[in-house]
Amino acid sequence: MSQExxxxxxxxxxxxxxPEDLDRTYAPLFMASISASMEYETSVFxxxxxxxxLSKAWQEEERKKGNNPFIHFFDMAKDNGVKMYVCVQSLKxxxxxxxxxxxDGVELVGGSTLIDLTLDADRTLFF
Numbered sequence: 315m316s317q318e319x320x321x322x323x324x325x326x327x328x329x330x331x332x333p334e335d336l337d338r339t340y341a342p343l344f345m346a347s348i349s350a351s352m353e354y355e356t357s358v359f360x361x362x363x364x365x366x367x368l369s370k371a372w373q374e375e376e377r378k379k380g381n382n383p384f385i386h387f388f389d390m391a392k393d394n395g396v397k398m399y400v401c402v403q404s405l406k407x408x409x410x411x412x413x414x415x416x417x418d419g420v421e422l423v424g425g426s427t428l429i430d431l432t433l434d435a436d437r438t439l440f441f
Contacts, residue, residue: 323355325357325436326359327349327359328342328441331363331364332365332409336382339367340387342358343384343387346358350396351394355397358391358397360400361404362404363404365408365411365416367384367388368417373385397421400422401425403424
């Protein structure tokens, strides 16, 4: 690992809201895109109701409708190299989803990963 990579600032953004409160989901992904474009190592962690935003079926439906800012910012964040994580416990217990329901490009992790990511990040934002 180069010295530049070691010194790269890390930003963690936690998403706790889902489609039930869609207006609260735009800013986290927009901020993640900005952070990544500023060359910070950026991660987004979806928990509580956030995993519902990662449903293949929901995203497919929203893409058909068009004009959903969350979908736009989600794609922009992925294109900018933002790492995406979803809490398996929230996914199953709170959102009643299966691991196979999650869109590609999102890593399924346990809740303890949030603690590790938080301790490793220079800054953490919760939405």
